[in-house]
Amino acid sequence: MRSIDWGPLWLSLQVATLSTILTLTAGTGLALLLAWRKLPARNLIDAVISAPLVLPPTVLGYYLLVALGRNSVLGRGWEALFGQPIVFTFAGAVIAAAAGSLPLVVRSVRLGVESVEPDLLAAARTLGARPARVIATVVLPLAAPGLIAGAMLGFARALGDYGATQMLAGTRIDGSPTASIFVMDQLLADNEDQVFAMSLATTITGVTLLYFANRLTHRLRRG
């Protein structure tokens, strides 16, 4: 048996971690916006954010390629700013993974935000808190279980991303595939021991994280 190359798993963990930071930040903002009942076209915005859940990953990847490719406005702007394109880079892999996991994060965080009793918000306001303070000191702490669940779902989704990543970042990022691309490569090359080892390692990583996230969420819910 050949020794296992853990580089792809390490790369996937880095991509998933950065993608989670990105989606949790953007997802919390979007969830707060969607929880606001007076938001115009709320259902339409919700549908657009949720679209990656129903699109084939390659279609999502294609849209990202069109929106962020070297000929697009965003792609050219990024390249002018950072000196390298988004496509076929580490940043591209992070963005592809984030785009796929964003709706999961938004939905979890939104459930958490909407579970906060309106009377608690009213009480905070009558105690002199402005909206930003109400969000920071009442909404987000009480929605923490939703934020943690969203982060973990987003991380798990990003860790296993294949289609969108391949479309936007290619099959090699700085010379290495991600864990899921590595599994496919090794399967095609008939290296079953490599496939098994990487699959098992990815599964153990994902399940362990979800287990601890569940425990933390449970502890927060009990208060």
Add this chain to the structure above:
Amino acid sequence: MASPSLVAAIRLIRGELAIDVELECPPGITCMMGPSGAGKSSILAVIAGLVVPDAGRVALGDDVWLDRARGVAVPVHDRRLAYVLQGLALFPHLSALGNVAYGMPELGKPERRARAQALLDRMGVGHLAGRRPRTFSGGEAQRVALARALARAPRLMLLDEPFSALDRALRAQLAALIRELVAELGVPLIHVTHSVAEARLLADQVVQIERGKVVGRGTAAEVLANFVEG
């Protein structure tokens, strides 16, 4: 200097209910009575600034908090009032001390904690300072909610059926405490209740509301003579 009166004229449609009331609440206790669904809680929410009415004006003395005709609407956080909601709405993730200190962010931490502890002591629940609301009894929760409401040195107090879940002995204890506080602060307090006994115990003035309209106004003896509890 005498504390100002609250003067409110409110017109608000809430589903089937059309609220159209004019109130004047001088310093002291005004008990607002009436059956469920009469619009009492909605009136408090408008006065607090949590609900914007279709038309109306709310002023505390010379301070106009709301005037729909002139486009004036002072935000809730700038009204400096105390509002004890029906369910109390204590923050479950904060201790009793944290709940009371929440209304005093402008103070430094040591001073904020000292003042919050003093308010809890005053309400007879100083021993709960480090505990979270889920561990409180009904009476303890009421006292912590009152301590929290007083933290901002309010110019107006609004209590929405604060005693509804309490037994008679506790109600009497808390009623005495509220009378003492109002006498000390000299501010208007509107107390929503269903209980005639509670109104007799507390009220300087009683306002009777039915289907969104004021149908009786006067001293407890005047208004409550023919009042049927609903």
